[in-house]
Amino acid sequence: MTGRPTPRRTTTTALATAVAGTLLLAACGGGGSGNADDGTVELTVGLFGTFGYEEVGLFDRYEAENPGVTITYESTQGEDTYWPALQTRLASGSGVADVQGIEVARIADVVTNQADLWTDLRDTPAASAIGNYVEWKEPAATTADGAVLGLGTDIGPMGICYRTDLLGQAGLPTEPTALAARMQTWDDYVALGREYQAAAPAGSAWMDSAGGFYNAIVSTEQEIYYDASGALVHDSNPAVRAAFDTAAAAGQAGLTARLEQFVDPGWDAGFASGSFATIACPSWMIGYIKGKAGDAGAGLWNVTTLPGGAGGNWGGAYLGIPAASENVEEAAKLIAWLTAPEQQAEVFASVGNFPSTTAAIEMVGDATDPWFNDAPIGQIFSASSTNAPVQILGPQDGVIKSAMVQALLSVEANGVAPADAWTAALADVTNQVG
Amino acid sequence: MPTVQRPVPGERTAPPGAGTPWRARLFRVEERSAPYAYVAPFFLLFAAFGLFPLVHTAWISLHSYRLGSEMEWLGLENYAWLLSNPAFYNALWKTFTIGVLSTVPQLALALGLAHLLHYRMRGRTFFRVSMIMPYATSVAAAALVFAQLFGRDAGAVNWLLGIVGVDAVDWRNGDWTAQLAISVIVIWRWTGYNALIYLAGMQSISQDLYEAAALDGASRWQQFRHVTLPGLRPTILFTVVVSTIGASQLFGEPLIFGGGKPDGGALGQYQTLGLFMYQQGWTYGSLGRAATVAWVTFLLIIVLVLVNTRIAKRRAT
Incomplete structure (x- = not known):
């Protein structure tokens, strides 16, 4: 045995290790992108979550119908990791795909702060598609100068998804119309919840989470966090405070299963296990619920309208072309095709993402879903989108x-x-947004 | 080359006579500079991938820098923002508590395991190799599995507790329960690694010392206390320093335990400094503030390590 370190050398080693360890901060790298030469084009598509294109086989069909075009598709499950990664690539100008998905919550940021990083679709083959949408969809993706930075994919009209078996056990109406008749306002919904809670099976709550409930309520409002002039009104808008208080009261009363949406593994499991009996569901959640509850859940769930038949919107997305793309023409043709009414209707039939073009909404009006007890989801979500206010979005x-x-x-x-939670939330916002 | 080495005129061996002082000086220069040339590749890499990011991070921390926009000079405003932000102190405190909750049991367990593995026994190699298995598992996989185990409604831990008659615990949403769950992930991953380091340290302690102690009538426990522990002091110092650094940078486990969100729970009950930094940079897009958190964390680690080694040195003398 030789060279046992003296205390001094140990100190130095330890320090060196310390410094070296701290310095190992990760760096980011970008991917590659194909470009056109003699008639063949390699298009890259970067999306998040489930847009449904791969699932329905639309990429394969587009390749078959357009010889010479190959599509490379990659998807990140979580939008909250997808977007920051895209931001670094946009900023560096390398590694972006020819087509990138944009969530509706980001679109205001894109049109106000990033207009120069995205292609104005008015100058591309996608221009003709811009007029096909429900009235608010494209204006939200349009800058003050009139540049259109994204084509709409889906919108998020809302309904209430509920477990017929659990409601039945608690003696509540199980038919959509009968249930809707008992829910004229959000307060009625909460009152039904109290009734449910009194007779519910053990371990089952009326709804999944206070946060989800809150989101459902504000999704029916026109003015939420910003007013028409673009000023922040989150702390003064009575509708926001009222929604917060209603949801908080439901949480305090024990009507929620306390499962954070999309985060708590128990939330996913709850669709099958019955931890909660109802959830305010945007159309795109239809596919999610089916996936989580599985075949065993078929026939257990049903869908009805929001209280009083209110319209609302939660989510939806756009497809944009980064300015750094080398295949703008071909990419524009692709997104125009992907978002065309026929394709939107097909995606809705398969994964539930509700169409944003008026023609496609007419096509899916009669759609029913056997998994959801043949619920008339086409009619419910169409009505919700028709009644939805034109929301003011902000960055x-x-x-x-x-x-x-x-x-x-x-x-x-x-x-x-x-009241303390409300104060904390406002402080949080002030700290970050200023 | 397998050929016979012959002195080649004009190369290494200087021809006698002409130009000796000049050549001699050249040799001396080479002799002195060669070591630097040999270590240069490391330091070049270090400068590119270590020093530059560090300095650049410091530079960014003096700016307002939003993702996808230009940098704007702020001076020390980010630091003022940070030091007056209760969320920062919360993260600092949680990093400390989770650090203690995970490091102390981890090193104690590792020491005990190493002691047991030091004995001659059947299947010793198997046990030693299996020690390192958790370390070889990816953080993401481990954290995902543990997040399921610590689930409220259908988690295995609550199921076991239920058998003993304890009510279901909401691990994720509780304050100490969430910290405990995360500490368990860290302990599970790192105990074996530290045990192997301790084992290596123990094997380098001379057997004579144990024999002498045994002759003097020292029990197993006394041998452990008076021979093994002092012999392991440098090793223990090393593991303490490394674990302290690891604890102050804790990130992957709480991130994935929190479902991929860096909030660290509704009250930030398990938001470590790493998560706080990530939240600033990637959730809020404030790279300047994130860089500030990174630099303050770095300075804290330096201080911690200095304190650590100072204490250890005082105890050694």
């Missing part, structure tokens, strides 16, 4: 919404008083 919507949802989770799960 910090996502940050504010996340702060509100966190605060509501602290009410239902940690016993924080609603």
Whole structure:
């Protein structure tokens, strides 16, 4: 045995290790992108979550119908990791795909802050598609100068998804129309919840989370966190405060299963296990619920309208072409085709993403879903989208919404008083947004 | 080359006579500079991938830098923002508590395991190799599995507790429960690694010392305390320093335990400094503030390591 370190050398080694360890910060690298030469084009598509194109086989069909075009598709499950990664690539100008998905909560940021990083679709073959949409969809993706930076994919009209078996066990109506008749307002929905809770099977709550409930309520509002002039009104808008208080009260009353949406593994499991009996569901959640509840869940769930038949919108997305793309023409043809009414209708039939073009909405009006007890989802979501207000979107919507949802989770799960949680949420927003 | 080495005129061996002082000086220069040339590749890499990011991060921390836009000079405003932000102190405190909750049991367990593995026994190699298995598992996989185990409604931990008659615990949403769950992931991953390091240290302690101690009538426990522990002091110092650094950079486990969101729970009950930094940079897009958190964390680690080694040195003398 030789060379046992002296204390001094150990110190140096330890320090060196310390410094070296701290310096190992990760760096980011970009991917490659194909470009055109003699008639063949390699298009890259970067999306998040489930747009349904790969699932329905639309990429394969486009390749078959357009010889010479090959499509490379990659998807990130979580939008919250997808977007920051895309931001670094956009900023460096390398590694972006020819077509990138944009979530509706980001579109205001894109049109106000990133107009120079995206292609104005008015100058491309996609221009003719811009007029096909429901009235608010494309204006949201249009800059003050009139540049259109994205083509709409889906919108998020809302309904209430519920477990017929659990409601039946608690003696509540199980038929959609009968249930809708008992829910004229959100307060009625909460009152039904109290009734349910009194007779519910053990371990089952009326709804999944206070945060989800809150989101459903504000999704029916026109003005949420910004007013028409673009000023922040999250702390003064009575509708926001009312929605917060209603949701917080439901959480305090134990009507929620305290499962954070898309985050808590228990939330996913709850669709099958019955931890919660109802959830306000945008159309795109239809496919998600089916996936999580599986074949065994077929026939257990049904869908009805929001209280009083209110219209709302939660989510939806766009397809944009980064300015750095070398295949703008071909990419524009692709997104125009992917978002065309026929394809939108097909995606809706397969994964539930509701169409945003008026023609496609007419096509899917009669759609029913056997898994959901033959619920007339086409009619429910069409009505919701027709009745939905034209929401005012703002660049910090996502940050504010996340702060509100966190605060509501602290009410239902940690016993924080609603007024304190509200104050904390506002402080959080001020700290980040200024 | 397998050919016979012959002195080649004009190369290494200087011809006698002409130009000796000049050549001699050249040799001396080469002799002195060669070591630097040999270590240069490391330092070049270090400068590119270590020093530059560090300095650049410091530069960014003096700016307002939003993802996808230009940098704007702020001076020390980000630092003022950070030091007056309760969320930062929360993250600092949680990093400390989770650090203690995970490091102390981890090193104690590792020491005990190493002691047991030091004995001659059947299947010793198997046990030693299996020690390192958790370390070879990816953080993501481990954290995902543990997040399921610590689930409220259908988690295995609550199921076991239910058998003993304890009510279901909401691990994720509780304050200490969430920290405990995350500490368990860290302990599970790192105990074996530290045990192997301790084992290596133990094997380098001379057997004579144990024999002498045994002759003097020392029990197994006394041998452990008075021979093994002092002999392991440098090794223990090393593991403490490395674990401290690891704890202050804890990131993957709480991120994935939190479902991929860096909030660290509704009240930030398990938001470590790493998560806080990530949240600033990637959730809010404030790279300047994230860089500030990174630099303050770095300075804290330096201080921690200095304190650590100072204490250890005082105890050694």
